Amino acid sequence: MGDLIDDLLAGKHRALARAITKIENRSPGYRDLVSDLYQHTGDADVIGITGSPGAGKSTLVDKLAKTYRDEGLTVGVIAIDPSSPFTGGSVLGDRIRMASVSGDMDVFFRSMSARGSLGGLSTATADAVKALDAFGKDKVIVETVGAGQNEIDIVKTADTVAVLVPPGSGDDVQMLKAGILEIGDVFVVNKADLPGSDRTVMELREMIDTRNDYTQTAEHHDADAASEAAAVEAMARETDDEGWTPQVVETVAEDGTGVEGLIETLANHATYLEESGKGEERARQRYAEEIRTLLREDVNQLVAGELRSRGGIDEYVERVLDRETDPYAVADELVAPIEDCVEAERDG
Amino acid sequence: MSADADQRTIRCLVAKVGLDGHDRGAHVIARAFRDAGFEVIYSGLHRSPDEVVQAAVQEDVDVLGISILSGAHNTLVPKILEGLDEYDALDDTLVVVGGIIPEDDRPELKEAGVGGIFGPGASMEEAVEFVRENAPQRD
Known part of the structure; x- marks a missing residue:
């Protein structure tokens, strides 16, 4: 066990891969492993990518990884695919999309199956992120399965969450309103060259503005001490991201258009987390949640x-x-x- | 924590290497492995030996299945085996080759570290069973 950790910290890919396997299998000793890794973590920026199936998550992750690599940063990727509820088997296909960074060992790409029982997906993923962090990756990207409650789980793991929305999904956007507006720090309208993308961008901006209007109106009321009820309502509406207005970015992941802009927005959010102290607050919540989960x-x-x-x-x-x-x-x-x-x- | 919490699953990489663009067989075997309860990572077409090694190491697979129909197996397979060895991954990875491999070439490939070779006519059950029995036991 000690050897595995030494090898991992020394930068051996095989050891990192083996550590993630132990974590994923909940093999005997994995707890001590994660325990020992902990003190070496905390330096990586963790970015979560989520969105409906076929939105282009994998392709975008490939381009993000490539851009980070061009800046001289090292990247770890965890891509989660669904598993069959009948046989437990799965075909993990996200790796195929990693064309631009294929062959580059400094992009550590790991496919995980949503085995979805004991321990839960979120714990194993969060622990695997720690292994990549301790290994020394500058950026860790977590790509979720297409849909489901895991999208909410990602908040617990990531510092910054990007939600991909395909264009022309007017009805989908309506559907997404409730849960996803609250977890997205950045909304990416991918495949922005398709018809309907302008409209999707507009709808997303409108939703974000509407939310902010509620907040502002309430603050105004609050100042006048006019309506306590409105203030309470506004408090309830306020998400974690007080002070950060979710950004809408357009990309065409296929040819890399807009990826630079997305990277900049992600960096802005990282800076915001740092300066506002919100990052620490999120980490605090995350650790509390982690302790609770482990206790359970x-x-x-x-x-x-x-x-x-x-x-x-x-x-x-x-x-x-x-x-x-x-x-x-x-x-x-x-x-x-x-x-x-x-x-x-x-x-x- | 305890042994029964162990969620060990056999992980396989199904890889197409080199210029050969026929992936019907790779797809069929990927499906069969999935239905057998394995986790299957498919490499996609036209991978270089280095890319296959990278994927096998990072994904920490128990089994690497290489599909080759182009006749270049005598060049490509040893390259992959050497790459695995560089990362200390050769000893506990079961490497199997599927495709058109002439009988004469087989002893040499097996000598180099290939665990099993499946040609045309081999049944899915056979392949699945072979993997189940020969997948490396790890601690």
Whole structure:
């Protein structure tokens, strides 16, 4: 284990790859591994890319990586693809799009499957990001699966979130309003050479402006102390990004048009995070969430172990069926000894 | 934490190398592997040996399947094997080759480190079974 970490920190690609595998498989010892990596993290800018399937995420990631490489920066990419709910198998195809940086070892590209059970996707991804960070990558890009709740999860991992919106998706934009407006720091209208892109850009700007109007109106009311209700409503509407207005950028990832502009916007957001102290606040939230998640996982394991040692859940289920006991009583019975131990520890 | 939390899955890279543009076979095998519950990374067409090595190392695959129908296997396959060795990845990667490989060329490829060779007529079940049995056991 120590060797693996030494090799990783020494810049050996094989060790980094192996570390990510351990993390992904939740192999024995992966916790110590991540634990040891932690002190070497915190230097990479983590960028999340999300958006509907076919929006051009992989192609854009390729161009972003290429542009960063031209600036002399090193890049790590984690691309997540869905897995079959039936066989657990998957075809991870994002790598095919990485044409411009293919053969460049300083772009570490790793495909991950959304195995989507134990531990959850977000934990494994976040830990893999740490491995890339500790390895010394300047930029880490996380590309999510096409759709679903993982898009929200990405906020927990990334410093800056870019949401790709294909042009001409008027109805989609309507649909996206609720969740995605709140997580996007940057909106990228990719395939901007297609008809309908102007309209999509306009609609996105309108939505962002509308949100800001609410905020401003409320601030005005607040100043007059006129309407407390409006102020409360505005507070609720305010997202994490107070002081940062989400930007809309147009790109054509296929030929690289607009990628420079996107890079600049991403850099602006990184600067904003730094200067406003918002970056630290996000990190704080992230760590709190991480601790909570780990606690949940560990306590789950503890209880699962206890259940196993008492012969598994089936017997309890039988007894509930026969109305000899009930689920609440079973839970109490199982948790009580653990509770006693914890209390004894605390008092002692 | 405990062993049962281990979510180990066999990871494969299906690679097309060189100028050969026939990827029907690679697609079929990628699908078969997926349906067998493996995680399959497909390289896309016309990869250079270096690119295949890069992908195999970064993705940390258990199995590298190289599909070659062009007849250039005696040049391309050893290059890939050498590349893997450079990254200390040769020993615990199972390399299999699929495509048109004449009987005469096989001993030499196997000597160089190829674990299995599947020509026309080999069944999917055979390939899947071979991978299951021979995928390297890692700690």
